[in-house]
Amino acid sequence: MYYPFLRGKQHELFALRDLNEAGILTEGIIPIIEPVKYSTQLVNTLNGLLNSNRHVIVIMNPSVGTFVDDLIENEEQLEEVLEIMNHSHTIIGYHLESDKALDELPQIVERCGGGLENVAIFHNDLRNLITYDQLFGELEAQFNFIPDETPFRRRFANNNGIVLKDSFEKRTPNAEYLNHEDEWFSAEHLYHEEEGFIGFADYSIVGEEYTESGFGAKAVAIHILYPDNQNHLRIRHFVSDSNENRADQAGKFGEALEKFIEWYNENSSPTINTQGLNELLACHHNGNFPGLGMLKRFSIKHHMELIGNILVRV
Incomplete structure (x- = not known):
């Protein structure tokens, strides 16, 4: 199973919506959404997934954004979200950050329905494993998302563990990708089961770092994932050349797009022929x-359609 971690920003939500409505979000993908704010797009996307009988993980204590404050300030929005969280296909996500979880998480679970055994825990600090054990006792969370660190791997291999990796090497400024046009991305889809994990997760081509909003860059970059001849995932960066200033974003896009077209004409295959590339x-x-x-x-x-295509073949 693949668990793409997406912040609830507009274009990430619309990407999920588009794939779901087109019927090309495969059963092997369960999206994770960390809402950064309340929005109608968030509610509509979640309802669309649930109405299509899809499972989704929604983090109820996001580490970024204003989502919790938005719900505290608006009772109607809170009730709307709680109705979604009480759906049988919605899984509560929770960042385990301190011992306040001992009080907070049972309260969230009670309001959202279900039980602790139906929660997805996001781990980031080994010291909080004491709190985890106090919460769960002899149980395990339904999903334990862990960093790619040996102590976490040992603790949660064969115990509902899923390694959450930031596989996207973010480079600043975008023009730096000209020096790294083709890079390794991941092979977790090939090896996670034999290592004792029930799935794999990443931050797609966005990366873990959160930024509130984007702006015109001096260089425009298109980031495209593809499998190599061993079915490992690599990422290709197609970057504009006229990168002296932020003028003419359309022209910069055209330069990057021409490079993509040249590569695509040489590498087209049924696996990479996705809606996004089309x-x-x-x-x-x-x-x-x-x-x-x-x-x-x-x-x-x-990215998500490609992973779905690959999982069907693995």
């Missing part, structure tokens, strides 16, 4: 600049 191809055919937010959406959609 939308990029349509931009080239129509001479259209969709905007940087849409470019992000295309890449996320491609």
Whole structure:
């Protein structure tokens, strides 16, 4: 199983919505959403997934954003979210950050329905394993998302563990990707089961670092995942060349897109022919600049559909 970790930002939510509505979000994918704020897009996306009989993990104590404050300040929004959380296919996600979880998590579970054994715990500090053991006793959480660290791997191998890795090497500024056009991404989809884990997780092509909003960059980069001849995942970066200033974002996109088209014509295959890539191809055919937010959406959609295609084959 694959668990893509997405912040509840507009284009990440729309990427999920598009894949779900197109019927190409495979059963081997359970999305994780860490809401950064309340929005109608968040509610509509979650309801769309649930109405399609899909499972989804929603983190109820996000580490970033204003989601909790939004719900505290608006009773109607709180009730709307609680109704979603009480759905049988919604899984409560929780960052285990301190011993306040001893009081807070049972309260969240009670309001959202279910039991502790149905919770997805996100671990980040070994010292909090004492709190985890106090909470769960002889039980285990339904999912334990852990960093790629040996002590965590030993503790949760064969105990509902899932390694959550930031496989995307973020480089600043974007022009730096010109020096790293093709990079390793991951092989967790091949080895997680034999290592005792029930799935694998990552932050897609966005990365773990959270930023509130984007802005025009001097260089435009398109990030595309693909499998190599051993079925390992690699990522290819297609970067504009006229990167002296932030002017002419459409022109920069066109430069990066031409590089993608050249690569695609040489590497096209049924596995990588996804809706996200077809939308990029349509931009080239129509001479259209969709905007940087849409470019992000295309890449996320491609990533999730590609993983789904690969899991069917593994």
